Amino acid sequence: METKNNWKAWLYLAPMLLLMSVFTFYPLINAFIISFYKGYMPLRNTVEGFTLLGNYLVILKRPEFWNAVKNTFVIAFVSVPISIFLSLLISTALKSIPKLTKFFQTIFFLPYVTNAIAVGMTFAVMFNKTYGLVNLILGWFGITAIDWIGGTSNWGTQMTALLVFTIWESLAFKILVFTSGMQNIDKQYYDAAKIDSASKWTVFRRITVPLLSPIILYISITSMIGALKAYNTVIGLFGTKMGNPSYSMITIVAFVYKFRAELASKGYYSYAAAAAIILFLITVTFSLIQGVVAKKRVHY
Amino acid sequence: MEIKMVNLTKIFTSKNRKEVRAVDHVDLVIPTGKLIGLLGPSGCGKSTTLYLIAGLLRQTEGQIYFGNDEVSEMPPEQRGIGLVFQNYALYPHMTVRENILFPLQNLKVPKEDAKKQTYDMAKLVGLEELLDRKPKELSGGQQQRVAIARALVKKPRVLLLDEPLSNLDARLRLQTREEIKRIQRETGITTVFVTHDQEEAMSISDEIVVMKDGIIQQMGQPQDVYDHPNNLFVAKFLGNPQINVFDGEIVDGKVLIDGMAFAETKLPNQKIIAGIRPEGFVVDKTKKSPFKFEIDLVETIGRDTTLIIEVTAEESTLLDKKTFKAIVDAEFRIKPKDVVHFIIKSEKIHLFDLDGKLL
Numbered sequence: 001m002e003t004k005n006n007w008k009a010w011l012y013l014a015p016m017l018l019l020m021s022v023f024t025f026y027p028l029i030n031a032f033i034i035s036f037y038k039g040y041m042p043l044r045n046t047v048e049g050f051t052l053l054g055n056y057l058v059i060l061k062r063p064e065f066w067n068a069v070k071n072t073f074v075i076a077f078v079s080v081p082i083s084i085f086l087s088l089l090i091s092t093a094l095k096s097i098p099k100l101t102k103f104f105q106t107i108f109f110l111p112y113v114t115n116a117i118a119v120g121m122t123f124a125v126m127f128n129k130t131y132g133l134v135n136l137i138l139g140w141f142g143i144t145a146i147d148w149i150g151g152t153s154n155w156g157t158q159m160t161a162l163l164v165f166t167i168w169e170s171l172a173f174k175i176l177v178f179t180s181g182m183q184n185i186d187k188q189y190y191d192a193a194k195i196d197s198a199s200k201w202t203v204f205r206r207i208t209v210p211l212l213s214p215i216i217l218y219i220s221i222t223s224m225i226g227a228l229k230a231y232n233t234v235i236g237l238f239g240t241k242m243g244n245p246s247y248s249m250i251t252i253v254a255f256v257y258k259f260r261a262e263l264a265s266k267g268y269y270s271y272a273a274a275a276a277i278i279l280f281l282i283t284v285t286f287s288l289i290q291g292v293v294a295k296k297r298v299h300y
Numbered sequence: 301m302e303i304k305m306v307n308l309t310k311i312f313t314s315k316n317r318k319e320v321r322a323v324d325h326v327d328l329v330i331p332t333g334k335l336i337g338l339l340g341p342s343g344c345g346k347s348t349t350l351y352l353i354a355g356l357l358r359q360t361e362g363q364i365y366f367g368n369d370e371v372s373e374m375p376p377e378q379r380g381i382g383l384v385f386q387n388y389a390l391y392p393h394m395t396v397r398e399n400i401l402f403p404l405q406n407l408k409v410p411k412e413d414a415k416k417q418t419y420d421m422a423k424l425v426g427l428e429e430l431l432d433r434k435p436k437e438l439s440g441g442q443q444q445r446v447a448i449a450r451a452l453v454k455k456p457r458v459l460l461l462d463e464p465l466s467n468l469d470a471r472l473r474l475q476t477r478e479e480i481k482r483i484q485r486e487t488g489i490t491t492v493f494v495t496h497d498q499e500e501a502m503s504i505s506d507e508i509v510v511m512k513d514g515i516i517q518q519m520g521q522p523q524d525v526y527d528h529p530n531n532l533f534v535a536k537f538l539g540n541p542q543i544n545v546f547d548g549e550i551v552d553g554k555v556l557i558d559g560m561a562f563a564e565t566k567l568p569n570q571k572i573i574a575g576i577r578p579e580g581f582v583v584d585k586t587k588k589s590p591f592k593f594e595i596d597l598v599e600t601i602g603r604d605t606t607l608i609i610e611v612t613a614e615e616s617t618l619l620d621k622k623t624f625k626a627i628v629d630a631e632f633r634i635k636p637k638d639v640v641h642f643i644i645k646s647e648k649i650h651l652f653d654l655d656g657k658l659l
Contacts, residue, residue, distance in 0.1 A: 188389035191356050196403035196450070197377040206402070210393040 035273035042269045055267070055274040059255075064247060065275065068255040072279075074159060075251065076227035076286075079166040084220060086167065087174035088212070092204055094175070095182050105179060112172035120165060120236015124149060127161045127237075149237065151244060158243055166233050170226070174219055181215040182208065217294045221287055228283050229253050252279045301366050301457040301490050303330040303353060308362035310348050310514075322348040324514035326362070330492060335484045337501030337508045337522075338494045341537070345514035346494045350460050353492060354383050366457050379458075382451030382489075386463040388443050390435040396422070396446050397431040403454040421449040424483060441472040448483060459484070461493035465500055477504050498538050502526065510534050527647075532656030535575045541606060543650070544624035548574040555651065560590060563646045567659055573652040578606065580648025581626035583634075584641040591642045596623070598636055605630050607640065 034040060035055055039048030059065045090108065094101045111119065126133045127148035135145040147153045148161045189211065193203045209216065231253035234242055243249030250258070252275060259272035310323040323345045330336050338346040351357040353364060355376035363372045371379045390399050400421055404414040422428045425445040435443055444464060451459060464480060465473045481504045484491045495501050501508050502522035510517040510525065510533075518530040529535035535543050548557040549571045555563040557574055584591075597608035607626045626642065634640060651659045 186389070188385050188387065189391060191376075192383070192385060192389040192391075193402075194356070195354065195376045195381065195383050197406040197454070198402070199406065202406060206394075207391065210391075213393075 031273045031276050034270050035277050037267075037270045039267050040270045041266055043263055055270040056278070058267075059259075059271050059275050059278075064250060065252075065255055067248070068250045068252045068275075071159070071249055072228055072230060072251045072253075075163065075166055075230045076224055079163050079170065080220060080223050080227050082163075083167045083170045083174060083223070084216065087171050087178055088204075088209065088216075090171070091175050091178035091182055092208060094179055101179065105176065108175045109172050111169050112176070116169060116232040117236040119169065120233060123161070123165045123168075124237050124239075149244070153244055155243075155248055158238070158249055162233065162237055162249060165237055166227070166230065169233060170223060174223070177215060177219055178212065181212050185211050217290070221290050224286055224290065225283055228279065228286070231257070252282075302332045303458060303490060303492065304328070304365040305349075305353075306363045306365070308349070308352060308364065309360050310345075310352055310357060311360045321514050323352065323359075326514070326516055328509065328516060328519070330490060331507075332490055333488050334506040335481065335491045335493070335504060337505035338492060338511060339498060339501040339508050339537070340496065340511035340517075342496055344511040346496075346511050347462060348514075349511070350383075350462055350492060350494045353458065354381050354460055355379050356383075380454075380456050382454065382456035382459045384444070384447045384451050384459075384461045384464055387467060388435075388447040390443055390446055390450070392435055395432050395434055396427060396438070399435070399446055400431075400449050400453050403450065407454060417453055421453045424452070424486065425449045425479075439472070440468050441476050444468065444476055445479065448480070452483070452487060452489070456489070459487075459489045459491040461491065463495055464493055465495070465497070473500070480504060499540060502538065510537060512537075528658075529575075529650060530658055532573060532575065532652045535650050535652070539577060541578050541625045541627070543575040543577050546574045546576070546624075548572050550651075555649070562591075562644050563649050565651065567651065571654060572659065573654060573656065575650040575652065576624075576644065577648040577650075578625045578627040580645045581607075581628065581642045582645060583628050583632050584643045587641045589641040589643050591644060592639050593642070595634055595636055595638050595640055598634055600630070603630060604628065605632070605634065607634060 036050050036052060037047045038051045038054060040046070094104050094108075097104075125131075129135060129145055129147040129150050129152075132148070134148065139145065146157060148157045185208070189207055190203065193207050198206070230251045234249050234251055234254055238244075238249055241247075242254060247254075247258075256272045256275045256279070259268045259275065262268040305326050305328045308323055308326040308328075309321065312320045312322055314320065326345075326349065338349060340346045348357060352359050355371065355374060355378075359372060363370055365371065366379065376383075391402065394402065397418060400418045401414055404417060409417070419428060419431075422431055425448055427442060427445055427449065430438065430442065435446065438446065444467075448459075448461075448464075461480070465476055468476055477500060480491075480493070493501075493505075505522055507520060508522050508525055509519045512533055518525050518534045520528075525534065526538050529538065532545070536545065546557045548555055548562070550556070550565055550567050550569050552569065553564055553566065554561040555565055555572070555574060562574065562576070593609045595607050596610040599606040599608065604627050607628060608623050609626065610623045628634070632640075653659055
């Protein structure tokens with residue numbers, strides 16, 4: 001590599017670096033700093049001093065924060081594996097109908113280009129106790145109407161509805177990536193497996209999944225990060241009340257947002273920053289764990 | 301297990317609805333326990349034939365029998381075949397052991413038996429030391445042997461090999477073809493392999509089947525097919541260097557090429573195509589023979605010497621090319637520009653009509 005031409009590389013990178021400095025690096029570092037302020041008033045920009053862990057301890061003592069952590073973890077650890085598994089199955093099914101693959105790919109991709117808030121409102125109607133589609137269908141099987149997200153709903157029903165919505169919403173991108181990944185798998189492996197008398201399930205489990213494992217890893221890391229940042233799905237489904245009773249479906253990002261919105265209350269801005277940093281650490285930790293697991297489980 | 305193909309035809313329809321007859325009314329019986337080479341240039345239908353036997357392709361017409369058992373409509377997994385793909389198709393994420401074990405697991409063979417059979421098979425192909433390696437940690441020849449072991453471990457009725465040597469370098473190719481021959485002998489399994497390399501096919505096959513445009517041109521023992529080609533195509537396809545092909549005619553029982561009588565025949569007068577194998581030219585030490593040529597190029601390989609003779613006459617009788625080749629004993633130290641007298645071995649001359657059919 002010749003060093004004298006480096007300035008060109010920097011020149012090309014400059015616009016991106018500039019934007020990232022303003023909108024990514026600076027806020028990131030600033031969030032760290034704000035999380036150590038004591039009695040910060042953002043509107044007046046006054047600080048009463050510094051504290052290393054004070055803000056963190058404040059939010060760690062709040063039951064609402066732990067509720068947010070619980071909700072976020074449930075969303076991440078239930079929706080991500082289920083949606084990966086489902087989208088793998090759907091992609092495999094799509095592959096076996098090559099003529100219609102393109103058509104169904106488009107259909108399955110539609111959720112990706114729709115707005116989570118708008119679709120969330122649709123789901124809210126579907127999960128309505130009296131005139132929702134879900135209860136109508138359940139009624140066919142003799143199941144009495146359940147209040148999923150209304151005034152008499154509980155945490156379990158609300159979380160179920162939220163998970164169904166989250167999974168549905170996250171299938172689109174995964175299916176797209178998996179179907180194109182499968183197209184890159186040499187057809188001869190499938191011919192060989194056929195001759196080796198492998199059942200469809202065996203082919204899926206022992207050929208398709210291992211050969212897709214690098215892509216599955218990529219998808220699981222990115223969707224884990226996405227799920228840990230869940231927010232708009234909650235707003236979409238439950239509105240700004242975020243559940244019944246209010247804030248029962250709060251997530252970490254929603255928690256951050258709620259505190260950040262209280263600009264006039266002394267120190268709340270720093271609580272929000274501290275919560276954001278905690279979320280950041282959680283996300284980094286899980287990405288690292290996945291990376292380590294991947295080294296053992298992902299093939300070639 | 302004898303393989304019988306009756307009237308086997310495969311037509312591919314391309315996107316613009318053009319029909320291609322990849323395999324055209326093939327009738328073929330492959331005897332039990334033999335190693336058969338399906339030979340032909342690319343696009344001749346040899347691989348298609350193999351995939352039809354395997355069941356990965358479905359025939360348009362005709363039947364396939366293994367012994368008395370019709371398999372034409374059976375899916376591949378029920379036919380009892382082992383197939384070695386051209387690029388082996390070893391599962392890259394599995395070790396050698398897992399690759400060989402895979403068919404047995406699918407057939408629900410009890411664990412202990414499967415383990416033993418895997419080891420025995422690995423031993424047969426000489427890979428028992430490498431069972432825990434991944435395919436990418438093996439050389440091409442070793443991967444090839446894993447593929448053969450995987451194909452054989454379930455004790456198939458028939459072993460099919462698609463261009464088994466084409467991905468190997470020259471030295472490995474020689475080794476591996478002996479290896480294939482040995483494994484086939486030891487297991488006694490009926491084996492069909494596809495190749496475009498005539499030398500490869502001739503060297504290891506019990507019988508070869510030469511194909512062109514989906515049609516079988518000739519079948520027989522390699523030496524027989526080489527010595528008695530049915531037509532010009534077979535004559536040209538077998539043998540390296542290629543047979544020399546000349547325009548000629550038969551006049552009064554003499555085969556004339558460029559006015560010179562090369563051989564005698566009982567055939568009636570007519571225009572012909574004459575093929576003379578390069579080894580049909582023998583150096584005449586007495587220098588009495590009328591066939592004398594000036595040598596243009598000499599290729600020495602040690603065992604014998606290839607002489608390349610350019611035909612300068614304006615109306616060359618030589619078809620296809622401007623030169624013809626003679627292979628002579630290395631004891632003659634012939635140099636370019638030497639004039640050499642040849643005796644022509646009559647059994648090395650093959651006469652064809654203008655359509656290329658043997659006369």
